[in-house]
Amino acid sequence: MQSFIITGTDTGIGKTVASAMLTQALGTNYWKPVQSGIEGMVDARVVQKLTALPDDRFLPESYVLSEPLSPHRAAELDRVEIDMNRLIPPASERRLIIEGAGGLMVPITRNNLQINMFKSWDIPLILCARTGLGTINHTLLSIEALWNRQMKIHGLLFIGEENRDNIKTIAEYSGVKVLGRLPLLVELNAANLQQAFSENFKAEDFA
Numbered sequence: 001m002q003s004f005i006i007t008g009t010d011t012g013i014g015k016t017v018a019s020a021m022l023t024q025a026l027g028t029n030y031w032k033p034v035q036s037g038i039e040g041m042v043d044a045r046v047v048q049k050l051t052a053l054p055d056d057r058f059l060p061e062s063y064v065l066s067e068p069l070s071p072h073r074a075a076e077l078d079r080v081e082i083d084m085n086r087l088i089p090p091a092s093e094r095r096l097i098i099e100g101a102g103g104l105m106v107p108i109t110r111n112n113l114q115i116n117m118f119k120s121w122d123i124p125l126i127l128c129a130r131t132g133l134g135t136i137n138h139t140l141l142s143i144e145a146l147w148n149r150q151m152k153i154h155g156l157l158f159i160g161e162e163n164r165d166n167i168k169t170i171a172e173y174s175g176v177k178v179l180g181r182l183p184l185l186v187e188l189n190a191a192n193l194q195q196a197f198s199e200n201f202k203a204e205d206f207a
């Protein structure tokens with residue numbers, strides 16, 4: 001069964017909200033391998049709050065680190081040594097939505113970038129990107145990094161207000177499939193996320 005890695009061009013672009021939409025719409029489980037930052041709600045709890053899905057749809061993180069920093073640094077501050085061998089997608093009865101930390105080139109340790117961890121898993125990636133100014137550069141750079149490593153890009157998932165030319169330009173330069181655009185929702189809840197998926201995405205694109 002096909003799982004997906006949800007990555008993005010940056011932190012704070014809407015990966016968690018997009019992951020909530022997909023976990024609900026595709027009926028998957030959700031896993032966040034490394035959670036950096038525990039003040040407020042961790043990403044798994046945000047997804048659970050947004051979807052109201054039961055506990056068994058959420059697999060425990062491999063590492064939960066205190067500070068909202070890149071995992072390599074947050075681990076150092078917590079005096080935790082991240083063992084890459086423990087960072088393997090867990091067995092799951094359902095497909096997995098795996099939400100990465102920040103963007104692709106985030107270091108997990110002092111000698112392992114997240115993108116290389118994803119490569120070793122051999123699971124297709126969904127690259128989330130903003131729609132606004134700056135996204136053409138960030139998105140094409142991320143795609144090039146994935147291509148350089150011969151990694152499978154399942155598609156692009158845009159988040160934000162409509163910007164047809166940015167999306168068209170990225171699609172034309174890269175040839176990567178655009179899965180859809182998740183608009184900014186005034187109220188984030190399960191019903192609105194389900195509606196956003198139905199209106200802007202095709203379930204068969206994730207089969």
Ligand SMILES: Nc1ncnc2c1ncn2[C@@H]1O[C@H](COP(=O)(O)OP(=O)(O)O)[C@@H](O)[C@H]1O
Pocket residue numbers: 008010011012013014015016017018159160182183184185186188
């Ligand atoms: N589609 C959306 N509609 C409304 N607010 C959103 C949407 N996507 C993200 N946000 C808000 O933007 C912020 C960052 O989103 P988040 O999903 O946590 O980003 P990331 O996981 O990439 O760090 C959050 O406050 C979130 O509620």
Ligand SMILES: [Mg+2]
Pocket residue numbers: 015016043099
């Ligand atoms: Mg997140």
